[in-house]
Amino acid sequence: MNASNPTIPPSPTLPRPLAWPMGLLPMAAHSTVLVTFLNRVFASALREGEMDFLEGKIMLVRVRDAGLRYRITMRNRKLKPELSRRKYDLSIEGSIYDYLLLASRREDADTLFFNRRLRLGGSTELGLYMKNFLDAFELEGPWASKMTKLLDGATSAVGRFS
Numbered sequence: 001m002n003a004s005n006p007t008i009p010p011s012p013t014l015p016r017p018l019a020w021p022m023g024l025l026p027m028a029a030h031s032t033v034l035v036t037f038l039n040r041v042f043a044s045a046l047r048e049g050e051m052d053f054l055e056g057k058i059m060l061v062r063v064r065d066a067g068l069r070y071r072i073t074m075r076n077r078k079l080k081p082e083l084s085r086r087k088y089d090l091s092i093e094g095s096i097y098d099y100l101l102l103a104s105r106r107e108d109a110d111t112l113f114f115n116r117r118l119r120l121g122g123s124t125e126l127g128l129y130m131k132n133f134l135d136a137f138e139l140e141g142p143w144a145s146k147m148t149k150l151l152d153g154a155t156s157a158v159g160r161f162s
Helices: 016-022 027-041 043-047 096-103 109-114 124-136 144-159
Strands: 058-063 068-075 078-081 090-094 119-122
Touching (some): 027 078, 096 144
Parallel strands (some): 058 090
Antiparallel strands (some): 058 068, 068 078, 090 119
């Protein structure tokens, strides 16, 4: 039996009518948009080598309720879409809501992983590095407060679907 944290509401899922259009775009297009965004968000961490543990590794990010899968790698301190069929080294799986809880800082990485809301697969060592990085990461820069408000609003909106 899984014990769950009573402070975390059940994970709402994205309604099919909202998830369906996202599946129409090719994975390469989704992945390019995602890594462009992540390179901006993690710019200082990438520059300072805080994500070097991903160099040459493949990370699979799966968004269950949206039916999306992203394969990401890092080369020369820059995240890139990985379109090869090479096996991934690390996988992270969760719902859009759970990723938003993490990004908006409503829940910390430890809580989400401990309660199996976000699941890691593959290399245990790489997964631990990623979990610790996500837990310690703080948004910074002139757009950080706007991004935080946007993420918080998106989390609230998706949370209403439950």
